[in-house]
Amino acid sequence: MGPLKRRAAPWLWLALLAGGPGVAACASHHATGDATLVITKGGTYSGAYASTASGTACVRVATTEPVVLDGCALTGPGNLIEAGEGADLTVRNCRGRGLPPTADKQAPGRFLDAYRPRRLVVEHNAFVQTSGIVVNRWSGTGAPGQTLTVRYNLARDVDGRWRNNTGSTHCSFLILNTVQHVPGVDIAYNEVVNAPGQSLVEDNINLYNSSGTAASPLHVHDNFVRGAYPFPAAAGQFTGSGLTTDGDAKTVDGATAFVEADHNQFVATGNAAMNIAAGHDIYFHDNRAITAGYLPDGARFNAGHAGLGVFNFYKQPATVFFGHRVAHNAVGYVKWGGTDPAPDRQDLSPGACAPCTDTEHLPGPIGWITEEGEWRTWQQKLRKAGVAVGPQLARAGSVSK
Structure with missing residues (x-):
């Protein structure tokens, strides 16, 4: 996506055990191959499911009847969960662990890959070393309850690297691809921590041609995201972020729209913390964006660009790119050679944050201790x-280290 858009606290491994050019790759990851468990009838399913090949999912939901995955333990190099068209799926209290890919030019699989579901609830799960969650289009009618919630999840090391580090696939903790005009969407209280050298995430949250409604904006709030690093982490080129509104739509109806993102914390995000790169009627407010200029090992973090940015990356017409507000955000973003509001700082993207108002520029120095404070x-x-x-249930399955 252009240089503006495009990528601790303890890493908490023990706690886990107890958009843009990457969208096509993300969206096409949905597989039609084998699965360890294929669900063809509604109900509640628990248990341990494992696969050994990149083309084999642990669980595939192949019914439109309501399905609950509750307390499952999932391991494999492919998608851990897949859901097909019309799925009504709840995933809760599950633990997932991605394994290294078994095929070339493949990233670790998704924790969840959903294609045109009509209802999706993803709550109180924990997953590590996967390529995150993708929701590719939507089939709900807007009837009561037909919405999307992603809440209270714990994710570690979202990873798009191919095996043997021969390349990578753009991936996110959560990408919504063409999930349009859906009321009641709630993305909240998720904790995402990506370690340098152990992960490769693009935008941690990417909203691509996706929208809420004027009466019920797509709501992203009270999330904690730490880490958006290139690989290797000291490299200078990176195109990810904490959150980006994205998409190439040329019509007001098809664009990312009616999004409210507030009270989130974005920490140690290369390139940017929050970007508006596409769409209309997007409101960022009361967020915190803190990035120090150093990695945990003391090396310089060279991949910074700016904390907040608003820019029409896709050159959408004025009838599509409009109505943005960015207000009351607290920012302390180190970019070596930056100038705003002080040397080696770039809290606002140069010439690309006109709607940004009432920004609180956090006092320096911004360092590793500042990130730990977040x-x-x-x-x-x-x-x-x-x-x-x-996960909240004691009976939830475990994932071996």
């Missing part, structure tokens, strides 16, 4: 809200 703030926030992330 982790503590997140933990306090969870306690205050009475929220726990990750």
